[in-house]
Amino acid sequence: MGREKSRRLSGSRDFRQRLVLAMLTSTPIIIKDVRAGEGGLRPHEMSLLHLLDKVSDQHVIDVNDTGTKVGYKPGVVLGGKDLEHDCGVHRGIGYFIEPLILLGLFARSPLSIRLKGITNDTKDPSVDTFRMVTLHMLKHFGVPLDGLELKIENRGAPPRGGGEVLLRVPNINSTLKAVNGIDEGMVKRIRGVTFSTNVSPQIENRILYAARGLFNKFIPDVHIFTDHRAGLSGGLYVSSLK
Template structure:
């Protein structure tokens, strides 16, 4: 990658955003001084590079021996069906869903990816947040919801995960709409999900009634779904969430 043909950046901040924007604008970039003296790229960032490699074509990814410098010459996001990606144990699946949503909209063909490992943790947005909030927000930008799907096959909690999520992203045939979304309005209803894995269903029921008792003091239109997962779909560890 020629020095004069790429945009030169420094540091590890906004690593995902840099790669996504470089891909969407077809701009070669070189990122140097990535945690120099601290091991360079983290495992989840290397996993993100492998994900880009799976959904793209005609691209070049060059990582030096120490992991402190990345050269990226983006190609074409081809999309594809029945793709599989192991997200690893260091970050949740939500870390990878965000760039997949953005890239999948502009791919050559519809994108269908099955991602595995951690579905819910405290570092990244949960898969429930993407399914119940983010996907519906995209319609304000002109993204059709037909063909858009995020299906939770099984849940996986840290440290080893064991969850599986199927993401389908359609292609858009036009440009996105600009949105002026300043006034958030009043809270008219509350929707949420309570889930648990490999514990007694009575625990999540107790959490459900406690949450309803709290929210009903402020608003009556409250609907909280419960999702109890047993061994076959509960991943590799115990987990309880009060609300997502």
């Protein structure tokens, strides 16, 4: 990877954004001093590189022995169907969904991938946020909702995960539309979801009633869905450790 053709960056900040922009603009990059003296790339960042390897072709990924220097020469974003990726338990699945949606829209073929790991945590946007909010917001940018889907098959919470989702992203035939948000408007209705895994459903009902009790003080049109999971669909939980 020639120096004169690669953009040289430093540090671990905005790691995902740098890789995504490099792929979309076909710009080779070299990132140095990635947590020098602190172990270099984290496990979730290495997992992200493996994920990008699955959805693209003709690319070059070069990581030094200490993980403090990454060279990336982007190739072609292929997309693909029936793909699978284990995201691990260091970051939530939402960490990986964000770049996948952006890349999938500009891939050569529609993307269909099964992601395994943590569906809900406090570090990354939950899969519910993507399913109920983010995907619907994309229509304002000209993304067709037909073929855009996030299906939650299993829930998985820290520290062991066990969650599983199916993400489908269509291709767009033109450029994205620009959006100028100048008026957020008034809140007309509230929709949400509560979930529970491997506990009594009564706990989830108590959460639902408590949340509705707060929202109904401000607006009457409130509907909160429930999603109770048990067994394998509820992921792996701590009490099963030996």
